[in-house]
Amino acid sequence: SQQGEEDPQALSIQEGENATMNCSYKTSINNLQWYRQNSGRGLVHLILIRSNEREKHSGRLRVTLDTSKKSSSLLITASRAADTASYFCATDRGDYKLSFGAGTTVTVRA
């Protein structure tokens, strides 16, 4: 069953701008993960944040997690054309099954 829901569904930004997308979920989790998918390809793992963490950075990515609100955000700073992709959050409840949302499609305009 779907656990994570991303918002917005689509996002269009200018190169160099920041992109922010949000994920909400319904039940308690062990960790939350963000993945990227280029058109018609497999998903690539970007970053994982554990339930006892509030913020995590990886390169130009910043992820926050608010377990009280059951929400997470992914920020991509200084976007590039290569960041054009769909981004998915996935929640792990500790039963080795990830639940994915429908994704946010990000388009970075040159």
Next chain:
Amino acid sequence: ETGVTQTPRHLVMGMTNKKSLKCEQHLGHNAMYWYKQSAKKPLELMFVYSLEERVENNSVPSRFSPECPNSSHLFLHLHTLQPEDSALYLCASSQVGQSSYNEQFFGPGTRLTVL
């Protein structure tokens, strides 16, 4: 090869055909997954093999049949499919256990079209 590979990358089949999708992981993981991705829908988990246990999504029709002969290989056998089964089928693997966080590594997918 490294990572997770899938063959074929594209498959067109009629509703009466029988075909198989193959997935191989070279990461030493102990869990493998099949997902179905349809347009504008969340990834749908179909099957999981973890620690030699198969976890099956009850809503998966019997025309999809998984096979996991060992921890590195996973197959999805297809027979008498319907046009609505056309989708991107993704295989993934991960390391599950007490000190693991189930980060999943995906293959490139098989684009399946059922005529």
